[in-house]
Amino acid sequence: MVGNLNNVIVTAVDDSRVSGAQAIAERLVLPFAAEPNESGLVLRLAAERLELVQIGPDAPGPVYVDFIEGAMGHRRRFGGGRGQLVAKAVGVKKDKIPTVIDATAGLGRDAFVLAKLGCQVQMIERSPVVAELLSDGMRRAEKDDEVREIVARMSLVVADACRYLAELGEAERPDVVYVDPMHPERTKAAMVKKEMQLFRALVGADEDDATLLQAALNAARKRVVVKRPRKSEAIPGPKPSLVYEGKSTRFDVYLISA
Numbered sequence: 055m056v057g058n059l060n061n062v063i064v065t066a067v068d069d070s071r072v073s074g075a076q077a078i079a080e081r082l083v084l085p086f087a088a089e090p091n092e093s094g095l096v097l098r099l100a101a102e103r104l105e106l107v108q109i110g111p112d113a114p115g116p117v118y119v120d121f122i123e124g125a126m127g128h129r130r131r132f133g134g135g136r137g138q139l140v141a142k143a144v145g146v147k148k149d150k151i152p153t154v155i156d157a158t159a160g161l162g163r164d165a166f167v168l169a170k171l172g173c174q175v176q177m178i179e180r181s182p183v184v185a186e187l188l189s190d191g192m193r194r195a196e197k198d199d200e201v202r203e204i205v206a207r208m209s210l211v212v213a214d215a216c217r218y219l220a221e222l223g224e225a226e227r228p229d230v231v232y233v234d235p236m237h238p239e240r241t242k243a244a245m246v247k248k249e250m251q252l253f254r255a256l257v258g259a260d261e262d263d264a265t266l267l268q269a270a271l272n273a274a275r276k277r278v279v280v281k282r283p284r285k286s287e288a289i290p291g292p293k294p295s296l297v298y299e300g301k302s303t304r305f306d307v308y309l310i311s312a
């Protein structure tokens with residue numbers, strides 16, 4: 055499911071951004087309001103970026119994509135290389151960098167980590183609002199001298215990954231399909247940040263993860279990697295061949311036999 059897009063309103067932070075915001079509203083077929091006054095989710099074009107915000111009391115901070123500063127910037131500078139669990143799970147080696155389809159792109163954080171490791175990453179995202187946030191983050195990253203080279207290895211398609219994967223031609227099949235669906239039971243504690251609750255309000259739980267796993271298994275040449283909260287059940291289907299466990303996250307790896 056793609057959450058409740060009916061509730062999303064597009065707005066602009068000031069007059070200078072109104073035409074840009076209206077163009078986004080038109081593209082996503084969402085209403086534009088200069089001053090949204092009902093409580094709900096708002097896609098706001100600010101001076102430097104596009105952000106998802108909640109209107110109303112106790113609203114969490116905005117959600118936006120930033121590959122240059124913040125947590126992603128920190129991870130880029132200090133976050134280890136091939137020693138990272140995700141690198142092992144995906145099978146990144148010195149002389150062998152796999153191609154990846156990230157079937158659940160979200161805000162592109164995992165895709166960015168994989169692209170930083172050298173992988174070519176084709177991202178698929180079915181929520182047009184999330185994809186818009188991601189494209190905005192990529193556009194800004196392309197202007198940064200350090201990050202440009204990393205995002206050049208990332209590209210984005212707005213589509214349902216089950217369908218996209220099923221329609222791949224033989225030559226387009228990636229080495230790895232990476233899957234990180236929104237877990238239905240992800241608790242408040244596991245979600246840590248309030249901002250992520252906002253993200254979840256937008257996309258909802260990804261109840262069709264078993265179908266996605268099957269599509270991924272049919273499409274990958276070498277392996278499917280599923281990211282899970284550490285203690286949660288595996289996606290229903292075949293048993294993973296390998297499991298990499300971190301502090302809060304687990305990677306279930308399904309090796310494809312030749």
Ligand SMILES: C[S@@+](CC[C@H](N)C(=O)[O-])C[C@H]1O[C@@H](n2cnc3c(N)ncnc32)[C@H](O)[C@@H]1O
Pocket residue numbers: 056157158159160161162163164165178179180181184213214215216234235236237257260266
């Ligand atoms: C938990 S988030 C992924 C977070 C991402 N790994 C990151 O690092 O930012 C899950 C995302 O996958 C998307 N999604 C889930 N199932 C999908 C499918 N079948 N096709 C495309 N996108 C999907 C959801 O809309 C949501 O944005």
